[in-house]
Amino acid sequence: MKFGKTHYISEITPELQGREVVVAGWVYRKRDLGSVQFLVLRDSTGILQMVAKEGECNEETLQAAKRAGIESSLRAKGIVRQDPRAPGGVELVLKELEVVGPSEDFPIKGKEGPEFLLDHRHLYLRSRRLQAILKIRAEAIKAMHEWFYKNGFIETEAPTIIEQVVEGGATLFELNYFGKKVYLTQSSQLYLEAFITAFEKVYTIQPSFRAEKSRTWRHLTEFWHAEAEMAWADLNDMMDVVEALVKYVAEKVVERRSEELEYLKRRFEPPDGRFPRISYDEALEMAQRKGSKLSWGEDLDTPSERMISLEFETPFFVHRYPRQSRAFYHMPDPKRPEVLLCADLLAPEGKGEIVGGGQRIHDYNLLLERIKEFGLDPSRYTWYLDLRKYGTVPHSGFGLGVERTVAWIAGIRHIKDAIGFPRTPTRTIP
């Protein structure tokens, strides 16, 4: 694996003074002074200044350094030298330099706009900014797997190609499947509800697709969805799980990726204490006090959500939304049938909804009634209804938006940057 390398760049420290090492990477910056060449080399661990100077190296090495353009890949042998003038206080005095993959006129120079950078995403990935965000993303996903594993959840997979609709038809991408109309899944929830009768607690982290022309900072047409479902669990159990999971993820990212957060200039403290749990009624009241014209029964709109979220330091739940405002499978509150046993987790700082979930209807007749109430065709939900016919149990679950969570933790403006190759209504390349 080392390909002749002796060190990663992060391992080149002043203590190695005088040692001969071989490093490999890409040219990050370059300063050409004629008979002195400065190359700043980047690898996956950091950056290192390298010097080729007449008198300190042979002519061949000096010429190779001169030839190496920005982002060309190279392997370099040299002597480690402490020097206060070098970034990080250490540099490499070049002895041999091999340009492995030349690069001429790298398109990204540093002043490009967002559109250009998205068009060149395959090249922009190597930027330190995107590297930092994507390392945070990887850490967040790893932490989710850890938390689920430690808490007895079984990882399952739901199909991407599906036949029946989940919540309503308009937002599904249609696919031609040997002449039959099928769709890309927009949630694994219904399948997880089947898995719980085997495993009780299950989760999956996989993409969901939404065919909505939503052009906002918090929407993608293809996003990674962390979903969990639990048998024998009510709304409060679900909120407990979400709270523990989100806290764990935040803690692990801060613990393991503080350098990256710092690079992004993100001052982020993992949330402390219990997440506040306010009802829709209370949330509506807060919004109305701040000037919202919403009346009871209407879903909270984005401006209201933002106003409310600025009142909180940590993520917080809003639970028990009006019956009309949510999907058919949500369980009505037995004590108050006009609201549902559902809850959203909203991030502070106006960062919007991160999690949506709730208790599901486990009664066959009630579910059938609700499907009809929503004008859906019960024949398309036979297997889903079946789950209520054979040993049904009270159960709850939720879906967490991976990119939204990363955007909140990393403090980035647009969730496009929380995934390597974002998909939006107008972008499918690269």
Add this chain to the structure above:
RNA sequence: GGCGGGGUAGCUCAGUAGGUAGAGCGUCCGGCUGUUAACCGGAAGGUCAUGGGUUCGAAUCCCAUCCCCGCCGCCA
């Protein structure tokens, strides 16, 4: 689906009483033995999104079309 903004050099943009286009950065050439987004000198580079119209003359005014961006709705 609704509302708003925008397409001028490789990039980021400037350019209205209409007179066949500019800057910074980048690129190329030259110089420089300690640079930190190096610096200095020189050069190249544009069917002003597309089509049509008004006009002696259109990047600029009018009409149409295409594309992009942001906000709202929808949601994770």
